[in-house]
Structure formats: C-alpha cells, structure tokens
Amino acid sequence: MVQDMLELDFMKTVTLRLIGTTINFALNFVPETYKEMIDKTAPVSSVQGSTNGWVRKEVYSAESGFTHHYHYHPGPDKNAPVFLFLHGLAFDGKNFYNVSSLAQKWQLIAYDFPETSKIYRGDMNDFKFLIDDFLDTLKIDSLFLCGVSFGGGIATRFAASHARRVRALVLVSTFIMNSSKLDRIKSREMARIILKNPDYKLHWLIERIYRLSFSGSNNPMRELRGIVKVKDPKWYRQVVRAITTCEGPEDAVQIKCPVMSLYGSKDKTVSLKSARSIPKFIPHSSFEIIENGTHAMMYLQGEELAARIIAFCKGLL
Numbered sequence: 001m002v003q004d005m006l007e008l009d010f011m012k013t014v015t016l017r018l019i020g021t022t023i024n025f026a027l028n029f030v031p032e033t034y035k036e037m038i039d040k041t042a043p044v045s046s047v048q049g050s051t052n053g054w055v056r057k058e059v060y061s062a063e064s065g066f067t068h069h070y071h072y073h074p075g076p077d078k079n080a081p082v083f084l085f086l087h088g089l090a091f092d093g094k095n096f097y098n099v100s101s102l103a104q105k106w107q108l109i110a111y112d113f114p115e116t117s118k119i120y121r122g123d124m125n126d127f128k129f130l131i132d133d134f135l136d137t138l139k140i141d142s143l144f145l146c147g148v149s150f151g152g153g154i155a156t157r158f159a160a161s162h163a164r165r166v167r168a169l170v171l172v173s174t175f176i177m178n179s180s181k182l183d184r185i186k187s188r189e190m191a192r193i194i195l196k197n198p199d200y201k202l203h204w205l206i207e208r209i210y211r212l213s214f215s216g217s218n219n220p221m222r223e224l225r226g227i228v229k230v231k232d233p234k235w236y237r238q239v240v241r242a243i244t245t246c247e248g249p250e251d252a253v254q255i256k257c258p259v260m261s262l263y264g265s266k267d268k269t270v271s272l273k274s275a276r277s278i279p280k281f282i283p284h285s286s287f288e289i290i291e292n293g294t295h296a297m298m299y300l301q302g303e304e305l306a307a308r309i310i311a312f313c314k315g316l317l
Helices: 002-027 034-038 093-104 124-137 150-161 181-194 199-213 220-226 233-245 248-252 277-281 302-313
Strands: 055-060 067-073 082-086 107-112 143-148 166-172 259-264 286-290
Touching: 034 199, 055 124, 067 093, 067 124, 082 093, 082 124, 082 150, 093 107, 093 302, 107 124, 124 150, 124 233, 143 150, 150 166, 150 233, 150 248, 166 302, 181 233, 199 233, 248 277, 259 277, 259 302, 277 286, 286 302
Parallel strands: 082 107, 082 143, 143 166, 166 259, 259 286
Antiparallel strands: 055 067, 067 107
C-alpha cells in the first residue's frame, strides 16, 4: 500500500516535470519579433453591454501614496454592510458584475489588484497590505469577503489575519494552497516556467492559452472574452512567487468566521479533491457543488451563486 502510494507520487512528479520541461522547450522557439507584436495587440479590457449597475472608481491613500482602483455597486442605503470581492489570476473586478442582485443586502466592492506595484515582493502579505490600506482609506471596518480562484487564497490569508473584521467568508472555485505534496510540486513547476522566461515569451504563452480556452462556437467560455486580457508579466510573476511561498493550511486553521465554499462540477482548473481541502482544513465550513459550474461560474452563473450567498448569509446581517 505504502509502496503503491510512493510510486503514484513519483509518477505524478515525473509527469508534471515533463509537462514543465515540454512547455519550456516550446518557449525556446518563440521569436524575438513577437515583442513588436505585443504593442499591436488590442486586449479587450471592458465589458460589452450592461455593467449591471457597477461603476469603476478609484481612491487615493494618503497613508501609502497608492491609488486603489475598484468597482462599486451601491447597496440599499449608504449604511448597508460591505461585501468585498477579490478576483483571481486571469480576471479583474468585472468578474463580479453578474452578482449584482446581492446589492439588495450589501454595498458591493470588487477590488482590482494592480498588475505592477512597488510593494510587490512575491508574498501573499503584499495583497493583504493592499486590502488593509484600501479598506482603511474608505474607513470600512467590518465586511463580508469573497475570493475566487487565486483570490480565494488572498481571502483566506486576510480572514485568518482579521478574525474580528471579516464577518463571513465565501470561497469560490478555489482550494487551500499548498495543502498537499502534489500542490507543492505544481507550484514549483509553475514557478520554473513563469520565473525563468522573459516577458515576451510569457505574454505569448498566456495569449495562446486564452485563445485555446475561448475557441469554438459552442464554447460557453467565449463569453469571457470581454473581461479577460493578457496582463503585465510582472503580475504573473508576483502571483507565482506568492503561491510558491504560501502556507495555506496555516492560514486556514486560524479562520473562525462562517465559511462557505462553492465548487463547479465542470471546473477543469481546480480538481474536486483539491477543492475539498477547504472543509478539511476549515471543518466548520460548508461545501456546495454547483451543477455544470465551470471555473468561471462567478461570472457565467452569477445569479445562482448570488442566491447561494444570500441563503448562506441569512442570519448574519
């Protein structure tokens, strides 16, 4: 039994290493002339059609000297509680435009993490610092918090550090980072690709991944083309460094507030096994599977997720 598990771990490690080596090998053939094409590429950065009542705003922090960018949807009144949303690697605050029905109960804020920042050092606490500074600037004391994908890791770190400030936590399409040996192997292999290659090769790789993800006339993911663009490579490097050094279980076991985790049955980015690490390390959390939900279900199935969030938070308002 033990030998079988060791052999399985070995094969997974070899497979991930082989995939990483293959990608790095392929990137050797990206021509330097691609650098000239990057500036000519017109990334889509705005939603086509209605913003469902959301407006883009910014606020300057005199404390840090930083200008924060975010999306805001007014609630039932100016004293309504705040629900803060944190996006993942590929998206920004527009990922939450389809949960606007939550504004019946809350003021909604979707934060835009900067693609580059002087405070980025490759650590999860960099993101926590930005959120702290942002909330202090707006004089927001307590809040409800939701993190999607990589944003779930940031939300977990923030909730672990602010037992009083966070009233409830919703984790969507995510998992407890580096909570298994396989997760740690994946993190190292991702770092080997992202940190080794120059900016123009990273841009080429990510652009190709997006193109494949959104191809096909019957592909439901095509709807995401209006809210996804290739970001500055420094953003991907920051995220990868933060993931590699993150000790997710250490954060998770410190969380005391009510927690709900939502996982899509058709999520091809996060496995069900990885998603179940949330109730494993946060035993008091609830875990729900969204039928036909993809990794982008916060946007594609926003109304259903909003209904689940309202039901979960009933009695907490």
